[in-house]
Amino acid sequence: MSQRQSAFSRISNALRGHQEEAALDDGQRALLLIREFEAQGSGWFWQTDRNGCLVYLSRKVADQLDTAEQAAIGSALTDVFQLDAENPDTERTLGFHLTSRTSFAEYSVCAVNGDETRWWSISGRPVFDSVGRFEGFVGNGSDLTEKRRSEAEITRLALFDALTGLANRQRMRLSLDQTLADNKAYRTTTLLLLDLDRFKAVNDTLGHQSGDALLKQVAERLSRIVGDQGLVGRLGGDEFQVILPNEGSQDKISELSRAIISSLSHPYLIDGSRVSIGCSIGAAIAPDDGADSETLTRNADLALYAAKGDGRGVQRFYRPEMLAGAQSRKQLEDHLREALIEDQFHLAYQPVVSTKDAHIVGFEALLRWEHPTRGAISPADFIPIAEDCGLIERIGEWVLRHACAEAARWPGNVRVAVNVSPIQxxxxxxPALVASAIANAELPPERLELEITESVFVEDSDAAERMFRNLKALGVRLALDDFGTGYSSLGYLKTAPFDKIKIDQSFVRGAAVPGNRNAAIIRAIVMLAETLGMETTAEGLEVQDEIDLIRDLGCSHIQGYVYGKPMRAAEARRRLEAGAVAQPLGFRVSRSPRVKMLRWARLQVGGEVGDVRIRNISTTGAMIDGIEFPEEAIGSEVLIGLLESRMFPARLRWSADGKAGIEFDEAFDLEWLSPKRPARPLRKTG
Incomplete structure (x- = not known):
């Protein structure tokens, strides 16, 4: 029996030994795995005593948290880690859990005194011994740094412009929403919209890389000027935006806008090239101009539209009438689309007359729109809208095809001229469209003249040269329209294959008035054209004595109301069939342009002084009423007070029915009667 017990005991001890050995092996194996995990993985472990002080911390984390003054192990957990204040996972603190001995999971923390660019996620639970006594906390963690960096980059890409580093459209919208919500009902906020002038020309001629470099420099200048006054953003392309919280003073806004325009207009150096652009600004002020971001942005955009319409390089504030104008433009745009469908357009033809024999040698086709309810609508009103809304190419094709079809019915070699917009x-x-139009109409190409304005030369010069070559290859004629009113550069005349220069009416009108310099300008243009082998057409003639002057100055053709207003195709065809000789109409003698007005002035005749009303005035004289003159007074010297405290000598030339005409002894400058205003470019309306 004792032998069996002894054997059993030996067997039992052997088994126990094997189990303990196996347990020891498992523990060692687990420890090895944990150490490998700590060394190679992103996870790590920590443990505290019952006082919350670290007694264990994975080495790789401890190395990052140890400082010269204090090691991480032995320090309180709350002295080593702090919760992420910007993105808290909970309202409870680490100290709360340690005191209340409650578990927590996946809290985002960073180092209190160490490298704050590193972030971790930690979890922990309390540990109790076999009899329930609290021994401390154990837990684990993982590195969040790369995740945080990725999230930050995603946020940056979502809210910041990748090219300039400025806030992007989304961030600007969020910021504007927040600013308006914070300032609601008691503070003002200003929104500026900026658009770069002539940026597209730079982008097209120097390339997109240069364009991007230019935008970066613009962003730097803009940020430097605005500074801490507001938030600067780029909406895309060459559009920028500035939010000015708590700012509603128009004087301060105007001052800042002028500084922006001045700075952005200074030349830039891009890849060795000197580049100049401009800037236009529209401003809207909340809450008067809009209490929400959508309304405020729309109104700032309307103000920007007005700034660009006033010649660019200026700033304009939103005004309620701008919205009414935009609504009217939108309505006109809708009607334009209907007009194309319902065939409401027609062409009117203005004669082009040879100065040599007064024969009609061509007609310019001018677009006219007869609206069924609004009547005739001026091209000056609807052409800019057609350009803005993308309808100008469809309308231009309609004009080209109809003009070619009508001209094909005309006798002889009479030409037809068609305007080509810069967009076309x-x-x-x-070129393919032009070829199709003349082929379908069976019109000889030399009878089609395409009128092109100088504005086409601010775009890609290489593309312009290709277009000129392709058009000339078709055999059509090219005319430079409105010469002298655009960019006034003569360089393009060296290469652009124009057959004709059209002298703008602003140089023609008044050319026959003594002392006017326009005649000298016309002569210089004619000499330039003759040297280059080009014809010349003087536009806008209205007075018969201008015909002889234009002929004497050497112009080859005349166009204007002096030979009749634009006419329908049928009338043009009758004029040609009747012999094509143009008869001059209208006034025979030029006179200075009259300005209508109604204002009081002091008139002195001899020793008598009285008040008269001025009905109209020119540089050479005025028509007055309110006084009767006897017949023997004609030719008398008078003095008239046209300006405050200043009398001008004149002579009485006629008097009838309570009215009289006076002639000034010296030319009077009409600009003295009103403040000077910046000149605005005029669109050709025919």
Missing amino acids: FANPSL
């Missing part, structure tokens, strides 16, 4: 000219398919 920039379309590479224009």
Whole structure:
């Protein structure tokens, strides 16, 4: 029996030994795995005593948290880690859990005194011994740094412009929403919208890389000027935006806008090239101009539209009438689309007359729109809208095809001239359209003249040269329209294959008035054209004595009301069939342009002084009423007070029915009667 017990005991001890050995092996194996995990993985472990002080911390984390003054192990957990204040996972603190001995999971923390660019996620639970006594906390953690960096980069890409580093459209919208919500009902906020002038020309001529470099420099200048006054953002392309919280003073806004325009207009150095651009600004002030971001942005955009319409390089504030104008433009745009469908357009033809024999040698086709309810609508009103809304190419094609079809019915070699907008000219398919129009109409190409304005030369010069070559290859004629009113550069005349220069009416009108310099300008243009082998057409003639002057100055053609207003196709055809000789109409003698007005002035005749009303005035004289003159007073010297405290000598030339005409002894400058205003470019309306 004792032998069996002894054997059993030996067997039992052996088994126990094997179990303990196996347990020891498992423990060692687990410890090895944990150490490998700590060394190679992103996870790590920590443990505290019952006082919350670290007694264990994975080495790789401890190395990052140890400082020269204090090691991480032995320090309180709350002295080593702090919760992420910007993105807290909970309202409870680490100290709360340690005191209340409650578990927590996946809290985002960073180092209190160490490298704050590193972030971790930690979890922990309390540990109790076999009899329930609290021994401390154990837990684990993982590195969040790369995740945080990725999230930050995603946020940056979502809210910041990748090219300039400025706030992007989304962030600007969020910021504007927040600013308006914070300032609601008691503070003002200003929104500026900026658009770069002539940026597209730089982008097209120097390339997109240069354009991007230019935008970076613009962003730097803009940020430097605005500083801490507001938030600067780029909406895309060459559009920028500035939010000015708590700012509603128009004087301060105007001052800042002038500084922005001045700075952005200074030349830039891009890849060795000197580049100059401009800037236009629209401003809207909340809450008067809009209490929400959508309304405020719309109104700032309307103000920007007005700034660009006033010649660019200026700043304009929103005004309620701008919205009414935008609504009217939108309505006109809708009607334009209907007009194309319902065939409401027609062409009127203005004669082009040879100065040599007064024969009609061509007609310019001018677009006219007869609206069924609004009547005739001026091209000056609807052409800019057609350009803005993208309808100008469809309308331009309609004009080209109809003009060619009508001209094909005219006798002889009479030409037809058609205006080409810069938008049409920039379309590479224009030569194909022109070829199709003349082929379908069976019109000889030399009878079609395309009128092109100087504005096409501010775009890509290489593309312009290709377009000129392709058009000339078709055999059509090219005319430079409104010469002298655009960019006034003569460089393009060296290469652009124009057949004719059209002298703008602003140089023609008044050319026959003594002392006017326009005649000398016309002569210089004619000499330039003759040297280059080009014809010349003087536009806008209205007075018969201008015909002889224009002929004497050497112009080859005349166009204007002096030979009749634009006419329908049928009338043009009758004029040609009747012999095509143009008869001058209208006034025979030029006189200075009259300005209508109604204002009081002091008039002195001899020793008598009285008040008269001025009905109209020119540089040479005025028509007055309110006084009767006897017949023997004609030719008398008078003094009239046209300006405050200043009398001008004149002579009485006629008197009838309570009215009289006086002639000034010296030319009177009409600009003295009103403040000077910046000149605005005029669109050709025919």
